[in-house]
Amino acid sequence: MQILTTLEDSVLRLQINRPEKKNALTLGMYEQMTSALEDAGRDPKVRVVLIHGHADDFTSGNDLQDFVHAPPVGEDSPVGRFITAISHAEKPIVAAVSGAAVGIGTTMLLHCDFVYAAKDTRFQLPFVNLALLPEAGSSLLLPMQIGYLRAAELLMLGEPFSAAKALQYGLVTEVCPDGPAALSAAQFSAGLLSAKPAAALHLIKTLLKSPYAGQLAAQVGDETRHFVERLRSPEAAEAFRAFSEKRAPDFTQFA
Ligand code: COA
DSSP states (O other), rough: OEEEEEEEEEEEEEOOGGGGTTTTHHHHHHHHHHHHHHHHHHHHTTOEEEOOOOOEEEEOOOOOHHHSOOOOOOOHHHHHHHHHHHHOOOOSSEEEEEEETTHHHGGGGGGGGGGEEETTEEEOGGGGTOOOOOOOOHHHHHHHHOHHHHHHHHHOOOOOOEEEHHHHHHSSSSSEESTHHHHHHHHHHHHHHHOOOOOHHHHHHHOOOOOHHHHHHHHHHHHHHHHHHHHSSSHHHHHHHEEEETOOOOOTTTO
């Protein structure tokens, strides 16, 4: 199983489990996470969702082979449905991250309520390096959360950045020592949340998000349209070829 689910003390844990590929997310993994989030929303036994990977990696983002062989075609694709599910989730979501947190491994955190990062976490929004653009509403949420200049730096340069920088920019709740500490901190917060009155928590989350909910849906629509188009571009084909050939892409051949 590449997504492991466990329900314990009202906390549903979703563990991304594909360590041999740095926990890259396949279509099937998105589908499993979407179903788990949707089921969690309906199940009164679940009060909190906790998402994590392995100590070595949270996730290296979308599987790049899938981008080549089964690219998303719209919001009804597995990744689109996952974005809808996580952005509409009514119950609190806590994340514990470490190692690679790349692409959607960073942007999904914008939909979480608490993010605990191991010191060794390497965040990256590498879309531009793949000739792609931000997804999961990050072109709206990122500048809103950390400011325009910081969002432009992370999205237009696409360089990896540390947990310390993520904390300074306001992308994570807390930085923890390497090893199991981030997961322990996430479990501790999830435990506290599971004892709170669920209806009040739900209303707080709804009120925090409602001022931009409509705008978010529209932005995700725009991002998806452009993303699907850019995925078909010759620049993206060069980026994916370069990744599989373990070399740097050469974009200078394109205007
Ligand atoms: N999709 C598919 N396979 C991936 C992957 C991804 N997103 N990320 C890593 N892998 C695979 C590698 O191809 C490699 O497979 P192999 O052993 O069969 O050759 C394996 O996972 C290990 O990855 P590797 O690149 O050797 O590890 P690393 O520690 O040197 O680098 C990363 C780790 C995350 C920096 C690097 O793998 C990377 O940049 N991945 C792509 C990230 C990305 O662009 N994601 C999409 C964002 S939209």
